[in-house]
Amino acid sequence: MSSASASSTAPLPRPGEVLADLLPASRVREVALVAAGVAVMALLAQVVVPVPGSPVPITGQTLGLVLVATTLGPARSVTVMGLYIAAALVGLPFYSEASGGYEVVVGATGGYVLGFLPAAYLIGRAARLGADRHFLKALPLFVAGQLVVFAVGVPWLALTTGMDAAAAVAAGFTPFLLGGAVKAFVAAAVVPGIWRTLGR
Template identity: 50%
Template sequence: MSTLTLTLGRPTLADTVFSRSLATDITLVAAGAALTAVMAQVVVPLYPVPITGQTLAVLLVGASLGATRGAISMALYALLGVVGLPVFSEASSGISVLAGTTGGYIIGFIVAAAFTGWLAQRDWDKKFLGAALSFLGGTVVTFAFGLTWLAIVTGGTLEQVLAWGLYPFIIGGLIKAGIAAAVIPTTWKIATKFSRKQD
């Protein structure tokens, strides 16, 4: 008899720690959105796009939950912000944020979480190198959406858009990918050892 669940495919880190069920999935999806909301408040103000901790949260959520739950979690995060909860950077909210200079990054979070989650379900997240490549890929996805939208909203030249939305974030993006690539494989080792002791 199968258990109803939001996730499809191969198990992820979350499935090693928690048994799959609809209630667990809903809790994990909500926790992922909450983590992203908290990390959004870690801000280095820049114009027109601030540096935040959101992208680190997106990588962790995607890898931990997998493609489906990771994408749903980020979609929930975006929806909560649009309806008025202060979950975006600097406790902002509303459709105006999504329509503004950072909106493309927020939409990119959904795709990036799905992408890193898909790779995690193929075991890319179990070792540092695979995890690092996965998280760099997820970061690239986020910036592809963010920069495209930033160009549309501002009407800036390519050089302006890159100066506003990419160059200041390269070092931070590499650091965040490195942190996630250290955290997730280490957590996998701990979770696997704990799981074996329970058997």
Template identity: 55%
Template sequence: MSSRCPILEAPPDARRHCPPPPPRARRYARAFPGPRRGARARRRAAHRGLAQVSISVPGSPVPITGQSLGVIVAAAALGPVRGMAAQLLYLLMGAVGLPFFAEGASGLERILGATGGYLVGFVPAAFLVGLAAQRGFDRRPWTALPLFAVGQLAVFAVGLPWLVLSARLGVAKAVGVGFTPFLPGGLLKAAIAAVLLPLAWRMVGPRKV
């Protein structure tokens, strides 16, 4: 048997021979029961599902989607490195043709297009949220809300300049079609995550940060 004896991978009859897992592994096992790969697959499926929640905004090339909600929740759960890696993998899978982007879109041209900056912005947003979550900012609603709002803004920090350059829009026009219409939805998604994450961590148990 491997000396690692991962808590989520060892067969049930063999786990009694394993050394006691670290507290974080026990919390992970309670929060995400079943094989580790299955848990990752469920998070990817949730992210893809939120990407298909898409509402067109009149006059704007950028739809309102649930993607950024999935990004900040996954980043808070995974931490900065794995959260960022998950978003890079998401972009890669969409770029090679899997229908993971909003409205079932895919392909490298979608990333390089006018709205691609919002997709690329998921990567720094995941890193920032994951880094702050490691320090416990996602454990209380009054600290989680500003954290997740900043995570939403990180997406726009990449998406807006990208939109200006790709669509050759003026700054004021880009803000009008690529930022202002999304403020209410962004705040709502940040509020939803700020309520759900502290509740989830409370159910899992105390967490070392």
């Protein structure tokens, strides 16, 4: 088959689509996509870098959040995050360092994971509008999505630990700025690159 004919049969992106929509539609697809999203979150949660003086470690979870939300869109990704939280609530070791259980979910880091819900909707909705297809649009979107997580997580951290606002920001926000920027940059380079490949 020539390159021209191969290109003509490639799945071309249309407005309102996310990457997952390019797969053949079926009920099995929907279940598989959500299950895969939960698995991605659980796996990237095991990438852990402790932060001295903070109960909140650096993990791969927010990278997982960005990738899942932009790939699956708002409805599926919010479902993924809800199931991810529910799985940990019943004791599955899906959080960092293979942890889980009620105490972990409502503990000091619980607000960050709760923040995955609105962040997933924001990123997924913007992806449906095409914001994930170009680096210069995707990068600020992915940064904003992570800021939503911190907007929920830092006050929760203060509430559960008794820290004042300044201490909570110092322990639960400032140490994560560089890592968050790197994750946003990586995702903003990878996802538009996938769209370009499919477009060709």
